[in-house]
Amino acid sequence: MSDAHDVGGAKDGGAIDRSGHELSDWEVLADGLSQALDAKGIWNTDAHRRVREQMTEEQYDELSYYERWIYAVENALLELDVLTKPEIDDKVRDLERTWGNAAT
Amino acid sequence: MAQTRTQVVDAHMPTDHELPYYARRIYAIRDLLLDKGVLEAEDIKREIDYIERRSPANGARLVARAWTDEEFKQRLLHDPKTACAEMGIDASGMNEFVVLENTQRVRHVVVCTLCSCYPRAILGRPPDWYKSVNYRKRAVVEPRAVMREFGQEVGDEIEVRVVDSTADIRYLVLPQRPQGTDRMTEQELSRLVTRDSLIGVSDIDASSDASRSEEPF
Amino acid sequence: MGKRSDVTRSAFAPGRWVRVRGDGASGHVRTPSYVRGKNGRIVKCHGSFRNPEERAYFRDGLPRKRLYLVAFETKELWGKIVEVKNDCVFVDIYEHWLEEVE
Numbered sequence: 364m365s366d367a368h369d370v371g372g373a374k375d376g377g378a379i380d381r382s383g384h385e386l387s388d389w390e391v392l393a394d395g396l397s398q399a400l401d402a403k404g405i406w407n408t409d410a411h412r413r414v415r416e417q418m419t420e421e422q423y424d425e426l427s428y429y430e431r432w433i434y435a436v437e438n439a440l441l442e443l444d445v446l447t448k449p450e451i452d453d454k455v456r457d458l459e460r461t462w463g464n465a466a467t
Numbered sequence: 468m469a470q471t472r473t474q475v476v477d478a479h480m481p482t483d484h485e486l487p488y489y490a491r492r493i494y495a496i497r498d499l500l501l502d503k504g505v506l507e508a509e510d511i512k513r514e515i516d517y518i519e520r521r522s523p524a525n526g527a528r529l530v531a532r533a534w535t536d537e538e539f540k541q542r543l544l545h546d547p548k549t550a551c552a553e554m555g556i557d558a559s560g561m562n563e564f565v566v567l568e569n570t571q572r573v574r575h576v577v578v579c580t581l582c583s584c585y586p587r588a589i590l591g592r593p594p595d596w597y598k599s600v601n602y603r604k605r606a607v608v609e610p611r612a613v614m615r616e617f618g619q620e621v622g623d624e625i626e627v628r629v630v631d632s633t634a635d636i637r638y639l640v641l642p643q644r645p646q647g648t649d650r651m652t653e654q655e656l657s658r659l660v661t662r663d664s665l666i667g668v669s670d671i672d673a674s675s676d677a678s679r680s681e682e683p684f
Numbered sequence: 685m686g687k688r689s690d691v692t693r694s695a696f697a698p699g700r701w702v703r704v705r706g707d708g709a710s711g712h713v714r715t716p717s718y719v720r721g722k723n724g725r726i727v728k729c730h731g732s733f734r735n736p737e738e739r740a741y742f743r744d745g746l747p748r749k750r751l752y753l754v755a756f757e758t759k760e761l762w763g764k765i766v767e768v769k770n771d772c773v774f775v776d777i778y779e780h781w782l783e784e785v786e
Binding site: 368369370371372373375376377378379380381382383384386387389391392393395398400402403405412415428429430433434436440445446450451454455458459461462 | 498
């Protein structure tokens with residue numbers, strides 16, 4: 364577990380980028396799926412944050428907001444034995460075959 | 468009402484231009500969870516619908532009513548969920564929330580330094596800047612410099628209170644009613660109230676226009 | 685894993701001075717490092733909630749813990765007046781992180 368998320372008061376804060384971006388479909392899906400797992404009682408907000416905090420500092424710095432959410436969703440589902448990593452890996456490969464060139 | 472993006476739940480060919488590693492994972496996870504019956508497509512669509520039907524306009528309506536109805540304002544400050552329900556705003560999804568009243572003497576700024584907690588059940592998804600590490604780092608140290616970046620100057624005689632939402636309480640700022648708005652209707656008043664004024668970083672005046680001043684997302 | 689002693693005691697009254705525990709935390713905590721070891725003043729008690737440090741590990745988070753809104757002066761947090769003297773930071777902190785100070 365790193366403290367990468369505990370940033371209040373850090374001395375290296377810079378100018379705030381006020382531009383927004385329209386969410387990609389996968390970000391909308393990440394948000395909705397994450398909330399649906401909570402509504403079903405499969406996980407909760409605190410577990411989401413805790414799992415997210417288990418990433419390394421490098422991952423925290425490199426990943427975007429919803430990439431961090433997906434990291435948390437995947438690792439929580441693995442921890443709960445709802446899914447296994449090999450089956451997610453296999454499904455990604457299946458999907459990439461379906462998507463063909465669209466996914467590159 | 469505008470269509471919400473529930474089609475992402477059914478999409479077999481993503482329309483995303485780019486699919487980074489984690490984007491691929493979430494599509495795979497979606498398919499596996501649906502195949503196994505852990506979630507139904509409806510469960511995910513319901514959540515997308517829920518969040519996309521919420522926007523800062525809800526907050527603006529609460530503020531405009533509070534400015535024109537003192538008793539409502541007291542209910543908003545002391546029993547905010549009930550006050551929301553009166554206005555047809557469903558805030559039941561939140562554990563608790565607290566409305567922070569700005570006055571001649573106090574200005575509030577809301578942040579979540581540890582992640583990005585935000586009153587989503589009223590305002591919808593937070594803006595990117597609110598979730599950014601630079602905001603989270605600086606808001607608790609130099610709120611006035613941050614407010615200045617958002618165009619708000621605060622005199623030294625006013626106290627700035629930064630509220631860090633570290634737990635289950637969600638915070639909404641009730642900005643002061645601008646001067647020169649005495650003849651405005653409640654609807655006209657609500658159009659002055661920007662998302663950023665509900666977070667506290669921005670000020671509003673009689674010429675503010677919520678629809679013009681902010682990114683729609 | 686974030687276990688804290690479950691000492692039941694009476695609530696801190698608004699206006700009371702408290703100190704945030706400075707000792708190292710383990711596991712998931714929601715008390716940011718910038719307030720640890722610092723003194724602040726109780727603004728109010730929000731009520732009692734399931735402990736997020738336990739919920740984070742899929743435990744039920746019972747018994748509920750009192751959650752306080754605590755005010756910290758800018759000079760106390762940062763060692764100097766960064767901008768204006770009377771500015772402060774309000775933080776929601778669970779009771780087991782707080783000790784009374786005289």
